[in-house]
Amino acid sequence: MEKSKFDIMTKTANQIRYYRTAAGLSQKSLAAMAGMDPAFLGHIERCLKCPTVDTLNKISTALNITLSELLDFDHPKQETRRGEALKKITALLNQLTPEEADDLAEIVFKIVQFKKH
Template sequence: MTEVWCFQMEKSKYDIMYKTANQIRSYRTSAGLSQKTLAAMAGLDPAFLGHVERCLKCPTIDTLNKISNALNITLSQLLDFDHPPKETKNVDLLKKITVLFNQLTPEEANHLTNIIFKIVEFKKH
């Protein structure tokens, strides 16, 4: 009887890990983020995030909280398996751009800023 109970517990744990991994992947991809970018935003090792998404590692609540914060969602949204991620908003894209922008040299950042201003001006006309 104990063996059956242990197996059920392990299957139950795996089911939760699997659903959590799918939620993380869905939110990440809908935000247009790579694993590497999300890991950087959450302060995690990219390989670890990959392991979480493939159900090879079980993240702690603290880690899930870091991931949800980086995705600009609540922890309860991340763990709400009955509701898929909603469309991303500009806030999510701005976070991604900020991470990438901070990786540029000052000269590259200045060039990129000028390009963005030119695009906005073009759209106005």
């Protein structure tokens, strides 16, 4: 494999892993959210497979980031307020029963809908 292609694959894999772990997601959960096989995602993160643009778009959508954010290799990563908030929410969700998590999701949905109007 040519060096430049491998460099891009490595940078892409690092980006996916960074955003996945920042969101508190396992490979299995991200793969499910993106509608892909967990083993394939693992291959992408280990630079064994080269993802298509469509696959990268599915991954970025599941991570709730834009495709351009996923492919922005030139800027160092900085925890954003949104990322920090997501970590806090994820930590709190992990402490809830499934029923409580459903209730909380409904409350958040209603707040977001209210703020949009």
